[in-house]
Amino acid sequence: MFNEKLLKISLGFIALLIVIGFITINYMLKEDNTQSSYETVPVKKTTNTSTDAKEVSLDTIYINIRSQKYKILKADIALVLKNKAAKKAIQGNMDNVRNAVLQYLNTMDANGLETVNGKERLKEELSDMIENTFGYQVETIYIKNFILSP
Known part of the structure; x- marks a missing residue:
């Protein structure tokens, strides 16, 4: 029971x-x-695209570098040009500009790039190289993503 x-x-x-x-x-x-x-949480979509009319991106760069500590550099680099006409010109010649930047990064001494001063030195050298090689007036260079790997 x-x-x-x-x-x-x-x-x-x-x-x-x-x-x-x-x-x-x-x-x-x-x-x-x-x-x-x-x-259902609202998700904001973020993009890596700039709203600056004078900025152009070189896309993500992966390259072997000459350094005592590091072997590989990954960077997202964007150039801000002095005017919009220069942006159109550089976009038409982007393959050559990107190739020149890659060759420059491959041959430069990369020791010290992990410091703020090293990154500023890199920006100045890239700016000078682009202005001297192609004649584009670069206002500033942004490094949006920078990874050094051993």
């Missing part, structure tokens, strides 16, 4: 848990039942 009563209570409790589970699952799912409501 006691075992039958305990069995009925246990089955009733299990049935109650199943019903509560279904209600909870239906409550957590959206109306289209594809994604739960707690997962």
Whole structure:
């Protein structure tokens, strides 16, 4: 008698848990039942594209460098030119500019690039190289991402 009563209570409790589970699952799912409501956090899309009309990106650069500590440099470099006409000109010649930057980075002594002064030196040297080689007037250079790997 006691075992039958305990069995009925246990089955009733299990049935109650199943019903509560279904209600909870239906409550957590959206109306289209594809994604739960707690997962719908608005996501801001960020881009690496500049809004500056005079800025042009050289894309991501991966290159072997000459250094005692490091072997590989990964950098996202952007050039800000003095005027919009120079931006159009450099975009038309981007393959040559990027190639010249890669060759320059490959041949330069990269010791000290991990410091702020080293990065400033790199910016100045790249700016001078681009102005002397191609004649584009570079206002400033941004290094948006800079990783040195041993």
